[in-house]
Amino acid sequence: MTTRSNSFLFVTLLLVVAIAGMSQGLTLPLLSVLLDQDGVSTVANGFNAAALYIGILIVSPLMEIPLRKFGYRTTIFIGLTIVTISTLLLPVFRGLAVWFILRLLIGIGDVALHYAAQLWVTAIAPLEKRGRYLSIYGFAYSAGFSFGPLGMLLIDFGIWAPFLAISVFYATAFLMLARLKNAHPDAIDSTTSGQNRYLDVLRLGWLALIPPFLYGYMESALNVNFPVYAVRSGLSLDWVSIILPSFVVGSLVLQMPLGRWSDRVGRKKVMVLCAVIGAICFLLLPLVSSNVWALIVLLALAGAFVGSFYTLGLAYAADILSPGLISTAGAFASIMFGIANIIAPNVNGYFLSTSVPGLMFYVLGGMLALFVALSFGFRRGKQPLRQEEKIPHLM
Structure with missing residues (x-):
């Protein structure tokens, strides 16, 4: 592949993932607020939002099959088609049951899109720049995600307005x-084609799978539960649409520097430092729930340091696992992300119904602190590939 065509491929993947992020950044908080205004309980609201991630969880273990059969581009195209149609049907039908089904379909399309795009980026990235490439990928998703909530400002023109805007x-x-x-991943070699590849990934790279889980929990907590938390704390929906993107905007600031830094000093060291700072920020959040500017600052700081956890975890998995296990690790990361996003809305929905709604942030800070503690006990079972080794296309 020529440098020019490779650059166009990378730019296209960045655009696609940015638009996918924009769609999630819009629909997650918007639908949560609309359901809350309809009098839906926080628990039911959280369960409805979890449909997106139930879809992710259902198909993630199976994604290697269509990817190998149809290739990267076709898999992305199928995923984007499902996401587009399902998203544009949201304003047509309004109700818990229909929205649950549509969000389930969005999750299925989303995991197909992201799984293929992430691994295509990993395939074209030079080994010594893997962290940089994946951080740019994460930057694109974060940029789209941060722009998405601003679409809530269009709701004054009717429920169709935000969805028509994103259709462009x-x-x-x-x-x-x-x-x-179109392109296909390399075939699985005989040493990694057995039925225990998921067990191998879990045994050798379990620490690398925790960041996708933590990122999924944070994403869901902030985009599904935080809008309800903020509105109940006395903040207007307009303020929520401004505060909410601060986490993702913060991640934009350090997304690429952290990726480059992790290429030099190591993924694990960077993630531990970021988790410490993120834990402190989340533990302080309940103390400033009525202060708009303090919320913005703390969320921006948290985003700057832990907003790139998913891509850092994926890059770390690619560092410590053999080439034949990378696609399996990608599927496993999607599963962990989906599990976290199913758990978070329901657990946090329960916290919001108690007398201590800020408990959702204390738990999040505690989870980041636990990751730091676990990292000191992790010993990888395989040395990373040497710089001079040929970077595989996938496997």
Whole structure:
């Protein structure tokens, strides 16, 4: 593949993931607030939001099959089609049951899109720049996610307005995807083609799977539960649409520097430091729940340091696992992300119904602190690939 075509491929993948992030950044908080205004309980609201991640969890273990059969581009195209149609049907039907089904479908399409795009980026990234490439990928997703909640400001023009606006971006993504040549991952070699690859990933790289879980828990807590928490704390929906993106905007500031730094000093050291700072920020959040600017600052700081946890964890998995296990690790990361996003809305929905709603942030801070403690006991079972080794396409 020429440098020019490789660059266009990378830019297209960045655009697609940015639009996917924008869609999630809009629909997660918007639907939560609309359901809350309809009088839906916080527990039912959280369960409805979890449908997205139930879809992710259902299909993540199976994603290697269509990826190997249809290739990267086709898998992304299928995922984007499902996400687009399901998202545009949300304003057509309004109700818990229908939205649950549509969000389930969005989750299925989303995991297909992200799984193929992440591994395609990993495939084209030079080994010594893997962290940088994946951090740029994460930057694109975060940028789209931070822009998404601003679509809630269009709700004054009708429920259709935000969804019609995002449809323009969907059309752009389809046009750019159509110009790409399809590609397939390399075949699994005989040493990694057994039925215990998930067990091997879990045994050798369990620490690398915790960051995707933590990122999923944070994403769901902030985009599903925080809007309800903020509105009940006396903040207006307009303020929520401004405060909410601060976490993702913060991640944009350090996303790429952290990726480059992790290439030099090691993924684990960077993640531990970031987890410590993130834990402190989340533990302080309940103490400033009525102070808009303090919320913005703390969420921005938390985002700056832990907003790149998913991509750092994926890059760490690629560092410590053999090439034949990388795609399995990617699927496992999606599973962990989905599990976290199913748990978080329901657990935090319960916390919001108690007399101590800020407990959701204390738990989140405690989880980051636990990751730091566990990291000191982790010993990887395999040395990372040497710089001079040829970077595999996937396997």
